[in-house]
Amino acid sequence: MSRKWLLISTLVLFVLVACATPAVVEKKVVTATPAPTPEPERVNVAFVLLWECADNGWTAAHCRGIQELRSLGKVVAEMPNSFDVQVPDGRIVHVAWVEKAGDGPDSGRIIRDFAVKGYNLIFATTFGQMDFALETATEFPAVAMEHCSGFKTRENMNWYMTRNEHSSYVSGYTAGLLGYHNIGIVATNPIPEVIRDINAFTLGVQKGLRESGRSDWASASDVTTVVWLNSWRDAEGEATVAQQFAKGGFDLIRQMADTPDSSITACKAGVKAVGYGMNVANYGADCALVSSTWLWGPYYRRQVQAFLAGTWKGGQTHYGGLGDAPQSMAGLEGWNVPPEVKEKALAVAEEIAKKERSAVVKGLDVASQDGIFSGPIYNQAGELILPEGKNLDDEYLLAKMTWFVKGVKGQTP
Amino acid sequence: MKIRIERRLQPSKMVSWLAPITGVFVAFLIGALVIRIAGANPIVTYLVMLKGASENIAEVVVKAIPLILCGLAVALAAKVGFWNIGAEGQLVLGGMGAAGVALFLPNLWPSIPGWLLIFLMVLGGATCGALWVLAPTVLKVSLRVNEILTTLMTNYIAILLVRYLYFGPWRDPEGRGFPGTALFIPEAWFPRFGNTRIHLGLAFALILPAIIWFILSYTKWGYQTKIVGESQRTAKYAGISVVRITFVAMFLSGGIAALAGVGEVGGILHRLHQGLAVGYGYTGLIVAWLANLNPWGVMVASFFLGGLLVGGDQVQITMGLSASVGLVIQGLVLLCVLSSQFLVRYRIRWR
Numbered sequence: 001m002s003r004k005w006l007l008i009s010t011l012v013l014f015v016l017v018a019c020a021t022p023a024v025v026e027k028k029v030v031t032a033t034p035a036p037t038p039e040p041e042r043v044n045v046a047f048v049l050l051w052e053c054a055d056n057g058w059t060a061a062h063c064r065g066i067q068e069l070r071s072l073g074k075v076v077a078e079m080p081n082s083f084d085v086q087v088p089d090g091r092i093v094h095v096a097w098v099e100k101a102g103d104g105p106d107s108g109r110i111i112r113d114f115a116v117k118g119y120n121l122i123f124a125t126t127f128g129q130m131d132f133a134l135e136t137a138t139e140f141p142a143v144a145m146e147h148c149s150g151f152k153t154r155e156n157m158n159w160y161m162t163r164n165e166h167s168s169y170v171s172g173y174t175a176g177l178l179g180y181h182n183i184g185i186v187a188t189n190p191i192p193e194v195i196r197d198i199n200a201f202t203l204g205v206q207k208g209l210r211e212s213g214r215s216d217w218a219s220a221s222d223v224t225t226v227v228w229l230n231s232w233r234d235a236e237g238e239a240t241v242a243q244q245f246a247k248g249g250f251d252l253i254r255q256m257a258d259t260p261d262s263s264i265t266a267c268k269a270g271v272k273a274v275g276y277g278m279n280v281a282n283y284g285a286d287c288a289l290v291s292s293t294w295l296w297g298p299y300y301r302r303q304v305q306a307f308l309a310g311t312w313k314g315g316q317t318h319y320g321g322l323g324d325a326p327q328s329m330a331g332l333e334g335w336n337v338p339p340e341v342k343e344k345a346l347a348v349a350e351e352i353a354k355k356e357r358s359a360v361v362k363g364l365d366v367a368s369q370d371g372i373f374s375g376p377i378y379n380q381a382g383e384l385i386l387p388e389g390k391n392l393d394d395e396y397l398l399a400k401m402t403w404f405v406k407g408v409k410g411q412t413p
Numbered sequence: 414m415k416i417r418i419e420r421r422l423q424p425s426k427m428v429s430w431l432a433p434i435t436g437v438f439v440a441f442l443i444g445a446l447v448i449r450i451a452g453a454n455p456i457v458t459y460l461v462m463l464k465g466a467s468e469n470i471a472e473v474v475v476k477a478i479p480l481i482l483c484g485l486a487v488a489l490a491a492k493v494g495f496w497n498i499g500a501e502g503q504l505v506l507g508g509m510g511a512a513g514v515a516l517f518l519p520n521l522w523p524s525i526p527g528w529l530l531i532f533l534m535v536l537g538g539a540t541c542g543a544l545w546v547l548a549p550t551v552l553k554v555s556l557r558v559n560e561i562l563t564t565l566m567t568n569y570i571a572i573l574l575v576r577y578l579y580f581g582p583w584r585d586p587e588g589r590g591f592p593g594t595a596l597f598i599p600e601a602w603f604p605r606f607g608n609t610r611i612h613l614g615l616a617f618a619l620i621l622p623a624i625i626w627f628i629l630s631y632t633k634w635g636y637q638t639k640i641v642g643e644s645q646r647t648a649k650y651a652g653i654s655v656v657r658i659t660f661v662a663m664f665l666s667g668g669i670a671a672l673a674g675v676g677e678v679g680g681i682l683h684r685l686h687q688g689l690a691v692g693y694g695y696t697g698l699i700v701a702w703l704a705n706l707n708p709w710g711v712m713v714a715s716f717f718l719g720g721l722l723v724g725g726d727q728v729q730i731t732m733g734l735s736a737s738v739g740l741v742i743q744g745l746v747l748l749c750v751l752s753s754q755f756l757v758r759y760r761i762r763w764r
Contacts, residue, residue, distance in 0.1 A: 010442070052735075080733020098729055100737070104688035105681045109472045109610070110726060127591055128688055139608070151589045190580070192590035230576075399589045413580060 040092050043121070045069070045304055046114040047097035048107060050126040057233065057258035057277040058294070059099070062125045062148075064278070065296030069095050069304060087308060103128025108135065115140040121307050123300070124148065133157060144312050146303060148296075149193070151398065156314040160299055161193075163321030165200035165397070166352050167292035167330035169372050170322075171254075171274050172201035174290055174337060174345045176208020180252040180272070181217035183224045184245030186262040188232050190413050194256065196401045198226060200372055201254060202408050211344075218407075221380070225250070226410025233258040239265040246271045252289075255280065263288055279334040286336075290345075293331035302326070319394065321370070322349050323356025368393045378406040417762045429757045433703050433710075436750035437717075443749070444742040453732045462739070465727030466720035471609035475681070476719035477712075478611075479504065479673035481618040483697025484704060484711040486670035489625055491706050493662040494642040499549060499564030500670040501694025502571030503542040507671025508678035509575050510534075510541030512685035515601035515678075516583065516594055527600040531613070534601065535675055542671020543664045545571060550663040554656050572690050579685050593686030603680035614676025618715075621669060622708035629708070638662055670694060699747040702754075718743060 053063035070085055072093060077084035082096035096119075101107040107129045114122050115136050121144045124133040130150035137145040137157040145157040153159055175183065183205065188194055202224045209218035217223070225245075229237045238261040245253050246269035253266035255276040263273040263285035273280065275291030299318065306312040320329040332349060335342050352370050359369035367373060368391040375386035380403070386392060392401075402412055445455035466473050483500040490497035497503075511534040518533060519525060549563035576592075585595040603613040629635035641648045641658045648655050673693055682688055700718060704710025725739020 079730075081730045096730060098726065099735075100729075102688075102691070104691040105475075105677065106691070106722075106726075108681065109469075109475070109723070112610075113469065113472075113726070128686065131596065131683065151591075189592065191592060195590075402590060 040086065040090050042092045042094055043304075043308060044094045044096070044117075044119040045121045045123075045307075046119040047095075047123045048101045048111050048114070048125060048129060049097055049099045050101065050103060050128075051233070051258070052099045055233070055258060056260050056280075056283045059125070059258070060278050061294035062296055063097070065294075065300045066095060066097055068297030069093070069300055072301060072304065089308075091308065093304060093308070101129075105132075108132030112136045112139070115143045120144060121304065121312070122146070130159075144307060144314065151317075153315050153317060158314060158316040158318060160318040160320075162294055162296075162329040163319055163324075163356075163366070163370075164292060164294075164330055165196050165372055166321035166349075166356075166370070167332050168197045168201040169204040169352070170332055170345050170349045171290050171292045172204025172206075173208040173348055174204075174341060175252055175254075175274060176205040176210075176218070177212050177341050177344060178289070178337065179209070179212060179214060179217075180205070181209055181214065181220065181223055182250050183252045183254055184242070184248075184250040185224050185226045185254045185256060185410075186238055186241045186245075187226050187228050187256045187410075188258075189230060190228055192397070192399060192401045195404065195412060196373075196397050197256065198224065198408060198410075199401065199405045202405055203372060203377075206407055221406060222409035223407040224254070224409065226404070226408060228410075229257060231257075235259055235261045238262040242266045242271075243269060255291075260285055263291075275334065281334040281336065288334055289337050290332055291334045293333050295327065295329050295331040298324070298327035299329055319366070319398075321352070321356050321366070323353035323360070323366075323370075325357065325360070328353065365393045365395075367391065367397045373397065379403050380406055380408060382406060415763065418759050419762055421758055421760055424757045429705060432753040432756045433705055433750045435756070436753035437703070437746055439753070440742060440745035440749040443745050444738075447741055447745075448734065448738065451734055451738075453734055458728055458732050458734065458738070461727050461731050462721065462724030464724075466724035469723050471611055473716060473719045473723050474615065475610045475612075476722060477715040478614040478618045478676055478680075479693040480696055480700050480715035480718055481622065481712055482614070482673035482676070483670050483693050484700030484715055485622055485625060485697075485708060486666040486673075487697045487701035488704060488706040488708065488711055489662060489669065490666040491701060492629065492642045493638050493659055494645070495550070495553065495659065495663060495666075496561045497546070497564055497663070497666050497670070498561050498698065499546060499567045499571075499667075499694070500673075500697045501690060501692065502564070502568035503545050503667045503670035504674035504677070504694050505568075505571040505575050505690050506545040507538035507542040507674030508682075508685060508689045509538075509571075509578065509674075510671065511538035511675040511678045512583070512594055512597075513537060515597040516685075519598055519600070525600075530600055531603065531679065534679055535672070538675035538678075539668040539671045542674065543668040545671075546663050546667030550660060554659055568694065575685065575689070576687070579687075583685065585684075594684045597679075597683045601679065602683055603676070605680070610681060612676060612680025614672070614680050617672050617676065618712075621672070622712055625665075625669075626708040634658070634661070670697070673697075696743070699743065699750075703746065703750050718746075721746075 049059045051059040073085045073087035076086045085093045098110050101110045103126050111132050123146045125148045127149045130147055133145050133147045134152050137154050147159045149161045150159050205223055206218040227241050238257050242253050242262040242265035252272050254274045255262040260280040260283045263275045263280040266273040267285045267287035273288045275288045279291045280288050322328045322330050355370045356366050359366045373392040375388045375390045377386040379385050448455045448458050486500050487497050514534045514537040549560050552558035552563055553560045579594050580592045583594045605612050637653045638658055641655050645655050700714045703714040722739045728734050728738050
């Protein structure tokens with residue numbers, strides 16, 4: 001048999017294999033759309049995701065939020081990476097998403113591509129996509145752009161982020177009530193967002209310890225110990241650090257990465273954990289006390305509905321916590337503690353939520369009202385940074401928190 | 414039927430071109446199997462990829478620019494017998510050099526003309542990249558230290574060095590503490606073609622392969638370089654300074670890879686942050702081998718790989734396949750193309 005025949009037979013085989021497969025995934029029409037002759041007006045919503053929905057962390061939380069858009073109406077079409085929802089007034093909201101867009105130049109292309117294809121409302125879901133989102137928003141002024149966890153806005157671009165210091169404070173308080181005072185924190189990147197999260201958690205632990213009669217522990221200088229992964233997700237690194245914490249006699253491990261590996265490793269090593277991002281008990285860390293999570297669904301529903309109603313506004317910054325309306329953006333899921341502890345923790349959460357709601361109604365800066373970063377607060381060196389009666393405000397929290405509170409053992413750059 | 418494997422007397426010219434193409438074909442065949450297992454129709458998938466790439470040619474070009482430059486750098490180094498796995502680090506250093514100029518020169522000289530600023534960004538970036546490959550070259554030439562290891566290691570050092578810069582001294586003071594430098598002033602943004610993202614880097618990506626091809630084919634230095642690559646002993650007998658040729662070639666190689674970083678930073682990112690090191694240096698290895706180390710082939714291979722990746726985006730939405738399909742095929746292409754090199758030196762005979 002000559003070479004030529006080998007080539008030809010391979011080609012034939014290839015064609016046969018290809019033809020034997022079913023055709024392209026058909027658009028499954030779930031229910032018949034009502035048949036008025038003009039096509040119902042379409043509104044196209046896109047989400048540009050950092051990683052995959054199966055990452056059990058940051059992107060999984062966004063995907064969960066995306067799925068909540070199904071409740072806007074009746075799902076009339078179902079496709080691999082998108083679905084169509086028919087809302088009560090007859091319009092069709094087409095929701096599509098791209099996974100693993102990353103936060104490099106490829107994400108810029110994907111964001112712009114959505115704008116070129118006529119998508120009306122685009123959500124860029126990670127910090128690194130900020131400038132690309134801004135660029136596309138500038139080039140396509142008719143597009144409504146939403147960017148998560150950044151800080152730039154434009155007349156047609158908003159930024160939104162969760163006040164995870166709320167949920168971290170409450171989960172820290174829970175840990176403190178239960179007497180944990182030697183906590184290992186598997187932290188990600190040393191930026192103000194993460195630093196204030198760690199600070200809020202530690203302040204919560206200290207409050208819990210004081211309330212359960214262990215003030216001596218509360219005033220120790222190493223209630224929490226921080227190790228930086230220098231990455232948002234690093235499964236092996238997380239597992240290694242968690243193991244070191246477990247071996248080193250720490251009594252609790254607080255996850256902060258986008259993947260649940262530190263919590264899972266903690267549970268395996270017999271040390272309790274506090275999860276992050278999503279409910280880690282769903283991924284094998286069933287010893288977790290609670291997880292402080294992202295609840296993006298309510299915000300996504302609200303923004304899509306605003307767009308449909310014609311009331312979507314750009315240039316907004318949305319920084320919502322436990323008291324966000326209509327529902328909290330900061331989640332506390334997977335409670336696994338004695339009922340009286342959970343009750344106390346939820347009471348503190350409700351207090352914070354009330355304060356946030358009243359601050360918003362009065363037009364006041366939320367951080368200065370929610371009672372978390374209220375004086376007296378000392379830094380690691382024992383200096384009084386915030387005297388009694390004073391509060392930090394949003395601007396400080398977002399931009400200037402580059403130091404740890406007393407009680408945190410660890411370094412900031 | 415008996416199969417015999419015979420060594421060719423002379424590597425066949427025709428086969429040396431047919432081999433990579435066969436490799437690509439086989440890669441697509443295996444890729445079809447993978448796609449089929451994932452539950453989709455391979456032909457439709459490939460057509461969707463083709464459609465996705467052809468509807469977005471501008472983005473394919475944007476993607477091809479750093480691939481061409483990195484591929485060229487790797488190919489040039491390979492011509493002189495040096496495996497440059499460090500293109501990624503050189504790219505990052507190039508970005509660093511360009512960023513350094515863009516961030517600090519306007520403060521020292523506020524009225525600097527735009528063209529001069531960009532010219533100095535390019536020069537600064539290229540120099541940094543060229544210097545970055547110096548250490549592995551010195552080690553190889555003087556102590557015969559394997560350059561695959563040294564250049565690979567320098568990648569990690571480069572990425573960490575740049576990370577230190579944009580987390581530390583170069584961090585944007587207005588950046589809310591997030592890592593990354595400030596955005597460059599508009600004068601430091603590379604000009605773009607029309608309303609696409611194709612930037613000045615395209616000029617380098619088109620001109621440099623031509624220049625390198627010309628040097629290699631028609632100049633004395635080019636000829637000497639090829640001899641050094643084929644056999645250092647022959648070169649020494651011919652009185653060619655292996656050390657000098659290697660240094661010059663590597664200096665060029667590092668500089669060209671750095672230009673990829675300069676382009677990304679000046680034309681797309683407009684700042685220095687973690688979005689720079691995304692793997693173009695490593696993909697450049699695939700490009701160089703796919704292109705048979707030929708400068709023109711590098712351009713073709715880069716557009717091909719760029720199209721693969723851009724088309725791969727579409728596959729996610731339309732076919733519901735994982736976002737990794739494009740990457741899987743890319744890996745298969747490298748594997749199959751390298752394996753197909755076997756056919757260049759050996760022929761298969763069957764009776």
